Amino acid sequence: MSRYAFGVDIGGTTVKLGLFDSEGNILDKWEIPTVKENNGEMILPHIADSILQKMQEKSIDKNEVAGVGVGAPGAVDDNGFMGGGAVNLGWKPLNITEIMESILGIPVKANNDANVAAFGEMWQGGGRGYRNMVAVTLGTGVGGGIIVDGRILTGANGAGGEIGHIHIEDHEEDACGCKKHGCLEQYASATGIVRLAKRRLAEDDAPSVLRAGEVSAKTVFDAVKAGDEVAIEIARRFGEYLGKGLAAVANVTNPEVFVIGGGVSKAGEILLDFVRPAFAKYVFTPCSNVKFVLAELGNDAGICGAAGMILR
């Protein structure tokens, strides 16, 4: 009888791991460093070792483990194959499921980390109770994870939900990290907000607290909360881009809820106040009945969603 599952969230610096009971409660969580040398060839063996150690420590037998869920930074298809590898880990194309199962002798499921985190938020976080949702991560970049009828939208080769690279602005001269121009990520990520802020500040000499010191997504939204008019204008431009992008996503997938997470979302509810009106302006009316909520699981969304792929 399966009483446990493991959730694994592979990042560029550390791998997060969690042991869950069959109800989805976290019994234990820990981290190991991500060893990237030799094209990251030891990453998966290290994870497997760490899981086997934990099982020994807790006297858990293999037949008590329902499986291991894994989130990885890149496109992962439904068979666990990463056809494009994972740049941040040094990985060439490989099959996570095959490698892990051959070491562990336990069933493994893998998916893209943003998709897995989205699944976690649906299972235990801001998206609880919904079966059609889109998780949006506003961090260094803009990530997305889409849940359709309770299942992760993986896509043909695991690149579903790449909403950060929707083209949203025809008149952009700077290139995005993906080498195209005018991607949503160029305006709605932490670095995108700084870009918007610097551009706005350069437009004129209007007074703003943002002119003193380093500008970041946090200082922009702190200034918004303090009533700084220039900061409010920057937040409006941010909201206009994000609302426009999410309207396109809503027209395609017709979700019940957007769950907004990532570092930028620490600004709190005020951030959503800038997104909702722009979204309403661009979305097709039959797709407009969507809630906007903040993510709740923070850094645990990945391990939680990974375990959820096994348990739910």
Added chain:
Amino acid sequence: MSRYAFGVDIGGTTVKLGLFDSEGNILDKWEIPTVKENNGEMILPHIADSILQKMQEKSIDKNEVAGVGVGAPGAVDDNGFMGGGAVNLGWKPLNITEIMESILGIPVKANNDANVAAFGEMWQGGGRGYRNMVAVTLGTGVGGGIIVDGRILTGANGAGGEIGHIHIEDHEEDACGCKKHGCLEQYASATGIVRLAKRRLAEDDAPSVLRAGEVSAKTVFDAVKAGDEVAIEIARRFGEYLGKGLAAVANVTNPEVFVIGGGVSKAGEILLDFVRPAFAKYVFTPCSNVKFVLAELGNDAGICGAAGMILR
């Protein structure tokens, strides 16, 4: 033992019906008029009567029918409920599945007509062999149907795949039928192409065969085939908009194939030649490996997909 299924495609003027064997072969197809008076209250009873008559005519017993699939023009949720009714039929909110099952005593499944047609193209048309596809209908408007992992993406209230209303142009003064501005449908539908053509022709006096007679999507693409430079420029603008919109769709759903149908697609392969380069320009590279093919089932896509929801 179930040997048959019916497929029903409800349009604003006629209802198309088909009788299929369990292998998906069309045994018979016919039409009845769509009687819209009294808020279209007789449409579903008429369909049910027509199916019962056909069963009598062919000596088919109820227990030989696996079910009836229905495509309807509007948002239909997974329970067969149309919360927004159907403007073209005069329908207020109603539940297709409940009404039809209560008359027929046979299982009924319903979905949006564009989604159902997409399912048909996957089952027996241009999308055969694929499990992740997007069907695009370029007709009076622009419709979409999205198949994820072999299943219709219905969405929260049945409005998934409404790709015609993705905002694609910030500088549009004319309103779309949906009352917003700059929707894909304003450029990539039959009427959208005429708009693009008229705008281009008004820009200067460059010679073009399009200056003689009525302009339509057909005359534009006929002129393209004849090498008319102005027509080629119009087709490029059309391709730019459609490619940009479909790139957003691909980033969200990561399909293997776009199946392009509807009246405009009668232009043939040359139409795809204008879409592919624009798509490549805007799509996120991991989502870029997508084929573009023409739809194959024409007017039978609806009844075929409707029966497919039952049989497949």
